[in-house]
Amino acid sequence: MVAKVVFGRGSFNQLGEIITPMRKNERAPFIFLVDDVFESQITFTSKIPLLYSDQILFISANEEPKTSQVDSLVEKIILSSSILPSGIIGIGGGTVMDLAKAVSLMLTNSGSSEDYQGWDLIKNKGIYHVGIPTISGTGSEVSRTTVLTGPTKKLGINSDFTPFDQVILDPELTENVPKDQWFYTGMDCYIHCIESLNGNFINSFSKTYGETALKLCEEVFLSSPSPNISQDKLMMASWHGGMSIAYSQVGVAHALSYGLSFLLGVKHGIGNCIVFDHLEAFYPDGVKLFKKMKRKHNITLPKGLCANLTNQQFDIMIDVALSLEPLWENAIGKDWKSQITRSSLKDLYSKM
Numbered sequence: 147m148v149a150k151v152v153f154g155r156g157s158f159n160q161l162g163e164i165i166t167p168m169r170k171n172e173r174a175p176f177i178f179l180v181d182d183v184f185e186s187q188i189t190f191t192s193k194i195p196l197l198y199s200d201q202i203l204f205i206s207a208n209e210e211p212k213t214s215q216v217d218s219l220v221e222k223i224i225l226s227s228s229i230l231p232s233g234i235i236g237i238g239g240g241t242v243m244d245l246a247k248a249v250s251l252m253l254t255n256s257g258s259s260e261d262y263q264g265w266d267l268i269k270n271k272g273i274y275h276v277g278i279p280t281i282s283g284t285g286s287e288v289s290r291t292t293v294l295t296g297p298t299k300k301l302g303i304n305s306d307f308t309p310f311d312q313v314i315l316d317p318e319l320t321e322n323v324p325k326d327q328w329f330y331t332g333m334d335c336y337i338h339c340i341e342s343l344n345g346n347f348i349n350s351f352s353k354t355y356g357e358t359a360l361k362l363c364e365e366v367f368l369s370s371p372s373p374n375i376s377q378d379k380l381m382m383a384s385w386h387g388g389m390s391i392a393y394s395q396v397g398v399a400h401a402l403s404y405g406l407s408f409l410l411g412v413k414h415g416i417g418n419c420i421v422f423d424h425l426e427a428f429y430p431d432g433v434k435l436f437k438k439m440k441r442k443h444n445i446t447l448p449k450g451l452c453a454n455l456t457n458q459q460f461d462i463m464i465d466v467a468l469s470l471e472p473l474w475e476n477a478i479g480k481d482w483k484s485q486i487t488r489s490s491l492k493d494l495y496s497k498m
Contacts, residue, residue: 147389148277148288150312153381155374158278158316162195165233165312168274174232175199177223179246181238181280182206194237201226207241210407210414213260213296216248223253230254233274236310239331240284240293240414243277247292247308250275259303260296265472268305277310280319282380283331283415285338285388287313293414299466300408315385317377329367329445330415332380333436336363337418338387340432341397345476348394356390359383367439397477398428401470402494405463410451420447424497428477452495464491 152160165176175198182204184190194202203219223231230253236246250272252259262268277287286292290309291302323331339360342352362383366376403417412420423440426433440447452460468474468491474482 147392148309148311148313151315152313153315155316155318155378157314158319159193161193161235161276161278161314164314165195165235165276169197169232170229172198173227174229175201175227176233176235177231177249178202178235178237179205179219179242179249181242184237184280199227205238205242205245207239209241209411210295210300211241211244211248211293213258213263213294216245216252216259216294219245219249220252220259223249230273233276233311235276235278237278237280239279239281240286240334243279243284243286244292244294246275246277247272247286247310248294248303251292251303251305251307259294260298262303262305263294263296263299263301265304266306268303268307271307274311276312276314278314278316278319279381279384281323281327281331282317282320282377282384283333283335283387285335285384285391287315288385288388288392290392295408299469300404301470315381317374317381320377320381321373325443326445327415329439329443330413330419332363332367332383333419333422333439334415335359335380335384335387336367336436336439337399337422337432338391338396339363340422340429341399341477342387342390342394344429344432345394345397346479347476352390352392352394355386355393359385359387359390362386364435368442370442395472395476397473398425401467401473401477402463402491404470405465405467405495406451406498408466409455409459409463412451416448419445420451420498421494423447424494449498452498455495460492460495461488463495464488467491 254270293302342356399422402421406412
C-alpha cells in the first residue's frame with residue numbers, strides 16, 4: 147500500500163515541504179516527470195519546488211507508456227548525474243503515473259523494463275517516488291502495477307515495490323480536464339469496480355473499497371454534483387477503485403482493451419469504454435448503467451476500429467488478451483479456457 151497520502155484542495159502547495167526531508171544532498175536531484183499539457187502553464191510550473199540540479203522532464207500523454215520510453219528516460223537520468231536522484235515525482239494522468247513508478251524501479255534494477263513485465267519479477271526496491279494525479283479514474287496513483295506496452299505484449303510491472311511512497315491528492319488539479327477525457331478516465335474507475343465486484347477474486351477487503359468507489363462513480367456521473375464536489379468525489383473514487391483491484395483483479399474489459407491498445411494504440415480509458423459497451427454477456431447490469439451514463443453526458447464512442455483488420459491483426463489482439471490469464475480467471479473461473487475461444491473474442495473485436 148502507499149505509505150503516505152495527503153488529500154485536500156490546494157495540497158499540491160505542500161510538495162516542497164513533503165519532499166525536502168527526502169533529499170539526499172545537493173548533487174542528488176529530484177526528477178519531475180510532468181504531463182506536457184502543463185508546459186505552457188507558468189502559473190502551475192512555477193509551483194514545482196525546484197532546487198539545485200532538479201529537473202523537469204515534460205512527458206507527452208498522447209500515447210500509452212512504453213517499455214522503450216521507460217528505458218530512454220532511465221538512460222537520460224543516469225547520464226545527467228553521477229549519482230542516483232533523490233526521487234522521481236510524477237505529475238499527470240495515468241501515463242505519467244505509470245512512467246514515474248517504472249523509472250523509479252528501473253533505476254535500481256538492471257536490464258530493460260520489458261524484462262519485468264509480469265508478476266513479482268522486481269528484485270530491488272526503487273528509489274523514492276511520489277505520485278500527483280491531475281486526472282481521476284485510473285487508480286494508478288494507488289496500484290501495485292505500472293502498465294507498459296512492450297515489443298511483444300502490454301502488461302504491467304506488478305510488484306510490492308511498485309506503489310508510490312507518497313501520493314498527493316489535490317482535486318483542484320483536475321479542474322480543466324476536457325469533458326470526454328474526464329468521462330473516459332472516470333469510466334476506467336467505474337469498470338474497475340464492476341470487474342472487481344463481479345470477479346472470483348473478490349474478498350471483504352476489496353469489496354469494501356469497490357462498493358465505495360462504485361457509489362461515488364454513480365453520484366458523480368448520474369447525480370451531477372457541483373464541480374468542486376464532483377472533483378473531490380471522483381478523486382476518492384479513483385483511489386478506492388484502485389485499492390479494490392489491488393486486492394482482487396480486473397476482468398474481461400481490461401483483457402480485451404489491452405489487445406486494442408497493443409495493436410492500434412488506443413488509449414486505455416477510451417479503450418475500456420469501447421470494449422465495455424459490448425460486454426452485456428459478462429456484466430449485464432454494469433453495462434446497462436454504463437450506457438445510461440453515456441447517454442446522460444452525450445458521449446459518442448468511436449466505431450469501426452476493427453472494421454478493416456486482417457486475420458493476422460485479429461490474432462495479435464487475441465493473443466495479447468488471452469495472455470492475461472489472471473484477468474480471465476477472475477472474470478470466468480479456473481476453467482475459463484474451456485469457455486473463452488479465439489472465435490468468440492474475434493466476434494467481440496469485430497463489433498468494435
